[in-house]
Amino acid sequence: MINNFYNVTKDYDISEWLQEIETVTDYEWSKDSSRQESFYVHKDTYTIPIVFDATFSWPTKIIKTEHYAKYESCLQSLITVLHDEYGKGFIARIILTKLRAKGDISEHRDNGECFSRSPRCHLPLRTNDEVYFTVGSDTITMAEGEIWEINNNQRNHSVVNKSDQARVHLIV
Numbered sequence: 001m002i003n004n005f006y007n008v009t010k011d012y013d014i015s016e017w018l019q020e021i022e023t024v025t026d027y028e029w030s031k032d033s034s035r036q037e038s039f040y041v042h043k044d045t046y047t048i049p050i051v052f053d054a055t056f057s058w059p060t061k062i063i064k065t066e067h068y069a070k071y072e073s074c075l076q077s078l079i080t081v082l083h084d085e086y087g088k089g090f091i092a093r094i095i096l097t098k099l100r101a102k103g104d105i106s107e108h109r110d111n112g113e114c115f116s117r118s119p120r121c122h123l124p125l126r127t128n129d130e131v132y133f134t135v136g137s138d139t140i141t142m143a144e145g146e147i148w149e150i151n152n153n154q155r156n157h158s159v160v161n162k163s164d165q166a167r168v169h170l171i172v
Helices: 015-021 026-031 034-038 068-086 113-117
Strands: 005-009 045-052 094-099 104-108 120-126 131-135 138-140 147-150 157-161 167-171
Touching (some): 015 120, 026 045, 034 045, 045 068, 068 147, 131 147
Antiparallel strands (some): 005 147, 045 094, 094 167, 120 147, 120 167, 131 138, 131 157
8 A cells, every 4th residue: 555545456347337438429528517617627637427416515415417327337336346345335426537638637635524534436447557646745557447545635636647548537
């Protein structure tokens, strides 16, 4: 374990996820721009909210979005893995994010009670060794099918995609 990253698993089967994200159109990726409009650091990203709370409050009012049904079968095994790791609870947010080729998420800090009270996990679905994720002073590259908890509570973090391919993560 690195101070700011915890590898939950290295071998999560993402094949069902890959089938689903291959069908996502550019329109679907760009339909919801609220994250990019609210947070300048996400200017190079696209977001598909699956389970979301637009107010970022705690306790949260969880909304299963119009996209939930499409990904529901993919989510079942992931939720099982997360419950096995963290115990039963509820998931406040699930989003698909795409970081454009040669894009970045500038260094920033997330704020809000929900970030301090719950773990944040990333599941890389499309990535490569030219995508660098930094939290605090630790920088790693994540491989497809690994589940990583990032400890970005009150810590600066950023992502740089130096490759010619978009990076796609599921964030839970």
